[in-house]
Amino acid sequence: MALVGAGALGGIAFHRGEPLNATWFVVATACCYLVAYRFYSAFIAARLLTLDDTRATPSERHDDGRDFVPTNKWILFGHHFAAIAGPGPLVGPTLAAQFGYLPGTLWLIAGAVFAGCVQDFIILFCSIRRDGKTLGEIAREEVSQRGGFIAQLAVLAIMVILLGVVALVIVNALKSSPWATFTLAATIPIALLLGLYLRFLRPGRVLEASFIGVALVLFVVVAGQWVAESPSWAHVFTLSGVTLAFALIAYGFAASALPVWLLLAPRDYLSAFIKAGAIFSLAAGILLVRPQVLMPPLTRFIDGSGPVFAGKIFPFCFITIACGAISGFHSLISSGTTPKMILRESHARFIGYGAMLMESFVGVMAMIAACAMTPGVYFAINSPASIVGATSDAAASTISSWGYPLRAQTMTDLARSVGEQTLLNRAGGAPSLAVGMAQIFSSTIGGPRLLSIWYHFAIMFEALFILTVLDAGTRVGRFMVQELGGRVWKPFARTAWWPGILISSALIVGAWGYFLYQGVVDPLGGINSLWPLFGISNQLLAAVALVVATTILLKMKRIRWIWLTLIPMAWLIIITMTASYQKIFDPNPRLGFLSYANALAAQIAAGKIPAAKIADTQRVIFNQRLDAAVTAVLAAMIIVLIIEALLQWYRILSSDPKSVLHETAYVATRWPQDFSGALYTATVAEPDAPAMEG
Amino acid sequence: MHSVQAEHHGHAGKTCAFVFAIWPGRLAVKLWMGIREWCGDSAYERYLQAPRTNSEKSRLLTPAEFYVERVNRRYSRPNRCC
Numbered sequence: 089m090a091l092v093g094a095g096a097l098g099g100i101a102f103h104r105g106e107p108l109n110a111t112w113f114v115v116a117t118a119c120c121y122l123v124a125y126r127f128y129s130a131f132i133a134a135r136l137l138t139l140d141d142t143r144a145t146p147s148e149r150h151d152d153g154r155d156f157v158p159t160n161k162w163i164l165f166g167h168h169f170a171a172i173a174g175p176g177p178l179v180g181p182t183l184a185a186q187f188g189y190l191p192g193t194l195w196l197i198a199g200a201v202f203a204g205c206v207q208d209f210i211i212l213f214c215s216i217r218r219d220g221k222t223l224g225e226i227a228r229e230e231v232s233q234r235g236g237f238i239a240q241l242a243v244l245a246i247m248v249i250l251l252g253v254v255a256l257v258i259v260n261a262l263k264s265s266p267w268a269t270f271t272l273a274a275t276i277p278i279a280l281l282l283g284l285y286l287r288f289l290r291p292g293r294v295l296e297a298s299f300i301g302v303a304l305v306l307f308v309v310v311a312g313q314w315v316a317e318s319p320s321w322a323h324v325f326t327l328s329g330v331t332l333a334f335a336l337i338a339y340g341f342a343a344s345a346l347p348v349w350l351l352l353a354p355r356d357y358l359s360a361f362i363k364a365g366a367i368f369s370l371a372a373g374i375l376l377v378r379p380q381v382l383m384p385p386l387t388r389f390i391d392g393s394g395p396v397f398a399g400k401i402f403p404f405c406f407i408t409i410a411c412g413a414i415s416g417f418h419s420l421i422s423s424g425t426t427p428k429m430i431l432r433e434s435h436a437r438f439i440g441y442g443a444m445l446m447e448s449f450v451g452v453m454a455m456i457a458a459c460a461m462t463p464g465v466y467f468a469i470n471s472p473a474s475i476v477g478a479t480s481d482a483a484a485s486t487i488s489s490w491g492y493p494l495r496a497q498t499m500t501d502l503a504r505s506v507g508e509q510t511l512l513n514r515a516g517g518a519p520s521l522a523v524g525m526a527q528i529f530s531s532t533i534g535g536p537r538l539l540s541i542w543y544h545f546a547i548m549f550e551a552l553f554i555l556t557v558l559d560a561g562t563r564v565g566r567f568m569v570q571e572l573g574g575r576v577w578k579p580f581a582r583t584a585w586w587p588g589i590l591i592s593s594a595l596i597v598g599a600w601g602y603f604l605y606q607g608v609v610d611p612l613g614g615i616n617s618l619w620p621l622f623g624i625s626n627q628l629l630a631a632v633a634l635v636v637a638t639t640i641l642l643k644m645k646r647i648r649w650i651w652l653t654l655i656p657m658a659w660l661i662i663i664t665m666t667a668s669y670q671k672i673f674d675p676n677p678r679l680g681f682l683s684y685a686n687a688l689a690a691q692i693a694a695g696k697i698p699a700a701k702i703a704d705t706q707r708v709i710f711n712q713r714l715d716a717a718v719t720a721v722l723a724a725m726i727i728v729l730i731i732e733a734l735l736q737w738y739r740i741l742s743s744d745p746k747s748v749l750h751e752t753a754y755v756a757t758r759w760p761q762d763f764s765g766a767l768y769t770a771t772v773a774e775p776d777a778p779a780m781e782g
Numbered sequence: 783m784h785s786v787q788a789e790h791h792g793h794a795g796k797t798c799a800f801v802f803a804i805w806p807g808r809l810a811v812k813l814w815m816g817i818r819e820w821c822g823d824s825a826y827e828r829y830l831q832a833p834r835t836n837s838e839k840s841r842l843l844t845p846a847e848f849y850v851e852r853v854n855r856r857y858s859r860p861n862r863c864c
């Protein structure tokens with residue numbers, strides 16, 4: 089398997105000339121991941137963490153049927169994967185395809201194997217050994233009080249930026265598209281209907297409600313075509329970017345403040361089923377169709393002049409592909425629900441390491457879908473109007489001049505075949521991924537006749553689960569704001585106090601809404617500024633998680649194997665700091681926030697901006713300076729955390745008695761060795777027996 | 783000879799029944815129960831099975847109360863990633 093994987097990887101890396109078949113990608117990735125899982129994760133489990141199946145996990149010691157629920161490892165794998173797999177591994181690789189297929193694919197594979205999976209696995213292990221404590225709590229105990237506070241702030245920062253940027257991805261996919269807008273809007277009453285069904289009619293019957301919901305959602309995907317073809321209805325659902333932004337802000341506020349059973353939970357159930365279905369269908373479609381990868385291995389844009397986003401291959405390829413290779417956000421899931429449900433310590437390897445490998449595989453599929461398009465079409469969809477022009481003729485002329493031939497008629501025909509007025513300037517990755525997915529799906533079922541249905545199914549799938557991230561994230565952000573506010577004024581922390589709910593919801597929605605709005609009105613398309621900012625904050629959180637993991641390993645006296653976390657941590661710090669520096673100070677106005685602000689200010693001073701546009705331009709200048717300040721704060725946070733960690737490591741290595749490991753005490757498991765899950769083997773578990781205390 | 787053949791056929795028949803009927807049936811049941819558990823459909827049944835003290839036994843939540851409490855708890859911490 090190693091030889092086959094190495095051969096396929098070599099084929100991808102050294103192939104030149106004719107287009108490459110996607111099968112090479114699938115084989116290379118699958119072989120690398122299987123070998124990594126078999127050997128590297130086993131090595132980590134045995135040598136570094138010494139997982140112990142005789143030790144009772146939190147789910148056994150605190151089994152309450154609510155938070156702490158012993159769960160079969162396959163089912164928990166499904167839970168964990170559904171929780172970590174969001175829009176990131178789809179959008180990031182799609183955007184990074186502007187460098188060509190090679191750098192992104194290599195980073196997806198290597199990043200996942202040596203960094204992302206290691207982070208998820210070790211943080212899950214650390215949380216299991218600490219009764220399911222969160223990353224912030226672990227950082228506070230094992231690094232320092234300040235380290236814990238920084239971790240909490242980093243989580244809040246990433247949450248705000250993440251929500252702003254994923255909302256921007258939806259806006260760019262829906263603007264001027266009545267079909268897609270209607271489909272997504274219709275999922276709101278469907279979710280409300282399911283909410284009422286699950287609350288009053290058949291409490292907790294998630295499966296039957298989800299079947300009804302999925303059927304209704306598939307119906308509205310088809311019905312969207314009728315809306316788009318009706319002039320009066322199409323007019324109602326043809327919305328501009330700014331209108332969509334305000335609609336999303338209002339939706340986020342409602343989802344945060346309304347009872348969770350009414351809107352948020354049923355939408356999440358719908359999203360989970362459609363997400364699982366779409367991902368498996370994409371994998372099956374790629375295997376069946378085996379599309380040709382038309383993008384070259386490396387494009388001319390590795391020099392930093394890319395139209396999708398500015399910045400050289402280093403560090404921006406590693407910042408852009410965040411979640412498919414390593415994502416700090418995963419450490420919140422690994423130290424959240426999963427450790428409270430895990431049955432045995434050894435399952436942490438399959439769930440922590442294995443689920444991240446699968447997420448990375450989703451990223452590779454997204455890369456294949458993006459690169460299976462003609463490069464000219466890819467750049468026409470993903471580039472802002474200020475770079476390629478707003479018309480098909482202008483875009484075709486500009487993109488052809490870069491060496492990627494494109495006919496204006498191709499874009500017109502493609503837009504018509506997917507049921508859209510235009511596909512130009514749809515920065516954000518979602519529409520180009522939807523085109524790629526639709527081409528693969530329609531090659532399997534339906535042919536060109538169903539291309540428009542598949543395109544809107546793919547858009548609905550992406551938008552639906554982005555919206556789920558948006559409303560679930562807004563609610564969690566609201567709780568964080570309330571917790572932080574409660575430190576200043578205690579009543580604010582009461583989660584059932586209505587003024588507190590409304591104020592904290594408004595604060596969190598206002599924060600990400602501001603980023604969304606600035607992205608929508610940004611002449612460079614918004615994604616150019618915001619996606620790197622999101623990547624930096626996400627990788628910053630991953631660095632925080634790896635700092636915590638390294639500290640714990642040092643306390644566990646695993647000095648010989650410390651490089652396993654130390655090297656990915658150092659790599660993340662290098663790319664985060666380099667990207668932060670370039671985003672703030674680079675003299676290229678497309679890359680550096682300050683130089684862009686200064687260039688606009690100079691244009692105003694020189695009288696080159698029309699009077700009517702001066703106020704808008706000044707707003708853009710302010711936004712660029714704000715982004716620079718946010719980036720600087722994020723970088724400062726990681727510097728402070730590194731200093732805290734270095735002090736702690738010095739204390740550990742000099743055997744300071746204050747540096748102790750905060751693991752829970754060993755308690756032997758009472759479960760038989762073959763106990764494999766909660767419900768259908770529950771008779772083994774003696775449900776009435778009292779749980780053993782630690 | 784005849785009895786050996788009959789025994790052989792009987793054994794083969796049992797194997798066929800296992801491969802074509804029993805094993806897929808068991809797999810389908812396991813899969814169905816797994817999906818129910820994955821999506822939370824069986825969460826209330828699992829809650830009823832959980833060990834609890836006598837005071838907790840006297841005030842068990844109804845399915846509707848349990849559902850609302852469960853989703854409230856679930857969506858008060860990060861549970862969907864980027």
